[in-house]
Amino acid sequence: MNRTYTSVVKLVTFFGVVLLFTNSVDALAFSNINSSSKKIEYIETFSLQQQTKQVQNDSLSKVRDSLRNKLKNSVAVALPSNDVPVLFGKQKNAKRISSSAIVNGEELTSFPTPQVGLMLYGKLPGLYIVQNNFQAGADEPNLSLRGRSPLVVIDGVPRSYLSINPEQIESITVIKDALGTALYGMKAADGVLLITTKRGAIIPKQIRVTSQYGLQQQINTPKFLDAFNYATLFNEAMVNDGRQPIYTASDLDKYKNGTNPFTHPNVNWADEILKNSAAVSRQNINARGGNKTTRYFVDLDYLNQNGFLITDKTINTYETNNSFKRFSFRSNIDVDLTESTLLSLNLFGRIRNGNQPGSTVASIYNAFLTTPNNAYPKLNENGSLGGNTEFQNNLYGMAIKSGYRPSVNRNLGADISLTQKLDKFITGLYASGAVSFNSYYSESINRSKTFAVYTPVVNATTGVTTYNTIGGDGTQANTSTVADQNRQIFSRFDLGYHKTIDKNTFQAQLLYVRDSYVLGGALSQVNQSISGRFNYDYDNKYLLELSSSYMGYDRYKKGDQWGIFPSVGLGWNIANEGFFSNLKKTVNSLKIRASYGLTATNAAAGYFQYLQNFENGDTFYSRNPLTSSNTKDESTLANPNITWEKAKKFNIGFDATLLNDKLWFTADYYKNNFYDLLQTRRTNASAVIGAVLPSENIGKSQYAGVELGAGYQNQINNFKYFIAANGSWSASKVVFNDEPFKNNAYEYRTGLPIGQTFGYIADGFYNNTTEINNGPKVDGYTPVPGDLRYKDLNNDGIINNNDVTAIGSTKPMFYYGLTAGFNYKGFDFSFTLNGVANRNVYYNFTNFAATGSTGGYGQALESSLLRWTPTTSAQAKYPRLSVGSNPNNNQTSSFWIKDGSYLRLRNVEVGYSLPSNMVKFIGFSNVRLFANGLNLLTATKLKDVDPEVLLGSVPNQRIFNFGVNLQF
Structure with a gap:
């Protein structure tokens, strides 16, 4: 506690020095003002006196409105903001043509989760998130934007979002169409997740301290059979397989009554080695402010998350x-070196x-699936670890006696940019340059050790128990492995121009980008591009945007490294037309927009795939025909024509606000046609020529869908409320994938959703x-009562691979979200x-599956009680039991296809802000x-598991969190 207090004092002292150095407005005078309205007036007066120009397009009105919302404890604003972040700049929302959606960073802080990605559930139309592992430190979710994995860009630079916490985020924008992502050319086919971090502004010094503590609980953990039911059902499975049962009536009685827990154990392993809850806490302190020459935002954050495994400090000092x-x-610091130069x-x-x-x-969570409750006791009668030849890894020992494996990774980055206004030469012209450096280092340390388990042996004559030793207590390892050592240098230079002539507004940007990065010991990868963007609007009614990138990638052969990726967008602000004036009071804005363009991705390109003389991997080998070492494995052919994968994207949408901007709607329809996808031909040519065919640009696929969003916000006296909802339909289709000839139309994957499951x-x-005798024969297997029966689709009387077809739903997936809230008197x-x-x-969990080389028998779920038997055939939910994997039923x-649909209350937050007269004196x-x-x-319809985290991974978690936020 003392150490924590000292650390906080040091942090506060540090920020105090920073704030004094900036010499911003008088914070003491500001804090002594009682009412929020007078505070706003004070800020406006100060800003009007000090501000002589716009700072990074952040107008005084935007700062004032932002502060007004914060000082009045406004609820989250559902209406899209006036300025929308785009790649390498901002656009007015009224002039935006590209398809995008934005969430404010303040809205994300209500999610008590360590990962920013997990805070985006249900927030942005078009963005689908699924999380299938909640191991502390390894719980990054999978993000899918219109069916593809988006490129993450932070302040214009591609980098991992794992290096950021929500208090640093100003906004997160998903950019979904070709027009919005065109400046990234060959890396833009999958869309962009654009994170914009907070910056300073001409406002009074602000310090915010947030301290929060929470408890994590694992939810929807699998329910396994107790020892008695396990043994009973295992005997039944043995008989079903034509074998003798291994548990006697006496064994079953001892399991049921628990009369000898050492020879007939019944161990609930989750109860023995997992804690009911685990702590998580996060501390954050940040400062923001500035004057007319210097603005700053500084943030420090500390997260501490514990896992659920038990520990024993009497055994380990670590x-x-x-x-x-x-x-x-x-x-983030901005300094005006001159009136026209910004650093x-x-x-x-x-x-x-x-x-x-x-x-x-x-390994531990996997062992839950392979260790039945009756496998061995946690501890033998003499206190030693239980085990036997079939189960040589005691779960309790795995948790506390196997040593430990620390890991560390470090991420360091720096961005420096210089913007020079060139109004002295041409009004509205500017030049900007930037260099970014990012390094990532990850190291895994192995300090594990082996341990022995012991099997009791009772002498039949003397009754004395001795113990056979299996394995041994090994010495502790001490090795380390550098898992990643990545470096990135990103540089850009751009020229921009903005000019308004009467009702005509022109805006242009010419950009050069070079992105060089090294992954571990591999050769560097370099992307370079020359990009341009041109915007024109007439009287804020008719909008045009042209954007294109000429990008090259060094992993293709010379002469084929560069490509052009153009796009075009049109928009029409109907509400600004004269004929719409009578509806203007009701429909405040109405815009139709459309875009079309060509994008690409190089994610699948490896090293030197176009050369037969080099290894197709990250290790560089020269080929020497005179030796057999360090040569390419010529079983795989080269592809001299390999190139990037491409996509033609079409998007049409509309945006509207009504009732004095209290109500808003947005809608998009998109169709993205991907082609030149890298795939390996599925013909038999490799058998003819004696070599593996290379990847070729032959695949085609399509993604299409509809995205809707709506929101409403209002205030009735002191009661303010809002609601925002979005929904997305996403469909995909395989257009071409070079399938071999099939005898039946239902066997083809072409025309079906990407990733569609096939089976019986x-x-x-x-x-x-x-029923067995009158039905079709099963190829290579003789069914018995209780087995699954399959449809003979081609009616040839045989169940075989010719009866495999698409299984499960082929309907477009629909994902949606709803956020709502209110504020009343604090x-x-x-x-x-x-x-x-x-x-x-x-x-499909296989009950009693054999585990390991010794053939130990695995775990079984409680759902096994609903298996088929001659007496339960009418209500059976599962086929008859077998030991291991049944060649027919599995x-x-x-x-085994289940409905994974769900509706989740993802997040709830309640807060209270103390009256200002109670806190101003401190x-x-x-x-x-x-x-x-x-x-x-x-x-959810799933009963046994979580709809996102299936068996074998760290389960999903429920978190209860409490905290305090201090601002001064």
Whole structure:
């Protein structure tokens, strides 16, 4: 506690020195003003006196409006802001043509989760998120934008969002069409997730301190059979397989009554080695302010997240639990060197320290699936670790006696830019240049060790128990491996021009970008581009945008490294037309927009795939025909014509605001046709020529969908409220993938959704031998009652690969979100719902599956009690039991396709801001207490597992979090 207090004092002292140095407005005088309206007047007066020009297009009105919302404790604003971030700049929302959506960074702070990606559930139309592993420090979700993985760009530079916390974020924008992403050319086909960080402004000095503490709970953990039911059902499975049962009636009685827990154990392993809850906390302090020459934003953040494994300090002097600690820092400074010269410097850093048991978290959670409750006791009667030849890795030992594996990774970056206005030469002309450096280092340390387990052996004559030793207590390892050592240098130079002549507004930008990055010991990769963007609007009614990139990539052969990727957009602000004036009071704005363009991606390109003389990988090998070493494995042919994958994208949409901007709507329809996708031909040519065919640009696919968004906000006296919702339909289709000839139309994947699961169509169970004899024969297997029955699609009387077809839903997936809240006299409340429909998951857990080289028998779920038996055939939910994987019942089939749709109460937050007259005497401008929760309720048809995290991974988590926010 003392150490924490000292650290906070040091941080506050540091920020105090920074604020005094900037010599901004008088914070003491500001804090002594009682009413919010007078504070706003004070800021306006100060700003009008000090501000002589716009600072980075951040107008005084925007700053004033932003402060007005914060000082009045406004709820989250659902209406899109006036200025929308785009690649390498900003645009007025009224003049935006490209398809994009934005969320304010302040809205994300109500999510008590370590990862920024997990804060975006249900927030942005077109963005689909799924998380399938919640291991501390390894819980980055999968992001999909219109069916593809978007490029993450922070302040104009491609980099990982793991290096950022929500307090640093001004906004997050998804840019979805070809027009908006064109400046990234060959890297833009999958869309962009654009993160804009906070910057200083001409405002009074502001310091914000947030301290929050939470408890994590694992939810939807699998339910396994107890020892008695496991043994009973295992005997049944053995008999079903034509084998003798291994558990006697006496064994079953001992399992049921628990009379001898050492020879007949019943261990609930989750209860023994997992804690009910784990702590998570985050501390943040940031400062923001500035005057007419210098603006700054500085942020420090510390995250501490514990895992759920038990520990024993009497055994170990070191930590064995899974844990994750993150330290991050960001400083954004803008300095006006002259009235026309702006220097900006961004510095950021992150240190991530992780830890897990020597056996690894993944191995432990996998062992839950392979260790039945009766496998061995946690501890033998003499206190030694239980085990046997079939189960040689005691789960308790894996948690506390296997050593530990710390890890560390460091991320350091710096951006420096200089913008020079050239109005002395041409009014509206400017030049800007920037260089960014980013380094990433990751190291894994192995301090694991082995341990022995012991099997009791009772002497039949003397009754004395001795113990056989299996394995041994090994010495602790001490090795390290550099997992990643990446470096990036990103540079850009651009010329811009803005001019208004009468009702005509012209804006142009010419950009050069070079992005060089090195991944580990691989050769560097270099992208270079010359890009341009031109905007024109007439009387704020008719909008035109042209954008193009001429980009090159050094992984293709010379002469074929460069390509042109143009796009065009048109917009019409109908509400600004004269004939619309009578409706203007009701419909404040109405805009139709459309775009079309060519984009590309080079993500699938490897080194020297166009040369037969080099290894197709990251290691460089010269070929020497006289030796057999360091030569290319010529079983894979080269492709001299390899090039980038391309996409033609079309988007049409409209935006509208009504009722004095209280109500807003947005809608988009898109169709993205991808072609020249790298695929390997599925013909038999490789068998003829004796070599593996290379990847070729032959594939075609299509993504199409509809995205809707709407919101409403209003105020009734002191009661302010808002609601915002969005929904997205996303469909995909394989257009061409060089399938070999099929005998039946239903066997083709072409024309079906990308990633569509194929298998047999289940048609109930075989209930008797008559059904088996009268039905089609199963190729290579003789069914028995209780087995799954499959449809003979080609009616040839045989169930085989010719009966495999698409299984599960082929409907477009629909994902949606809703955020709402209110504010009343200092109290605020908000929540976020998100859900998915038409989502398939494949869920097939094999009961009693053999594990390891010793053939130990695996775990079984409680759902096994609903298996088929002659007496339960009418209500059975699962086929008859077998030991291990049944060659018929465990085939990929529609029986195991489950409806993965869900609706989740993703987040709830309630807060209270103390009255200003209660806090002003201690120098604070605001004190807010808050509580929030994550994953509080879930509605789903899945009964055994979470709809996102299936078996074998760290389960999903519910978090209850409490905190305080201080502003002064």
